[in-house]
Amino acid sequence: MAHLRRSPAALCVLATAVAGAGCGSGTSTSVTKHSMTSVRSCLDDRGIEVRGGATPDPSQDPNAPDVGELVTRGAFVAFYSTKGKADARADEVRANVARAGGKTERYGDVTVAFFTGTARDEVITCLSR
16 A cells, blocks of 8 residues: 555455454453543544544454454554453564565554555654653
8 A cells, every 4th residue: 555545445344354353352451551532632622533432342343452443544453451362463464564565663552554655753743652
């Protein structure tokens, strides 16, 4: 994927590929370190358009990150309730993202898929808060 300016259908396919690998049953019981609301607010404050949000009912979609996902210019940020859940799917997410031309980075209970044209620095800054 050269850049994020793709048709809505192409973005949906990519989001499904990332989210489809995004859930699992890890053994970690650590509390979510990253607040999706805080990250979204931080990105909004930096003028980055953000879409997505909480997974409505994780039990109904076992392939979605169990907390939710934010989508920004060139990045998908998947939030999990525990680091263990993120760990359990890391290899599969990495493979899906690589096939789509991106790279993944892990931040404990968060997995980020970065693509060309991303607001990478802003995403990392907001995750570091």
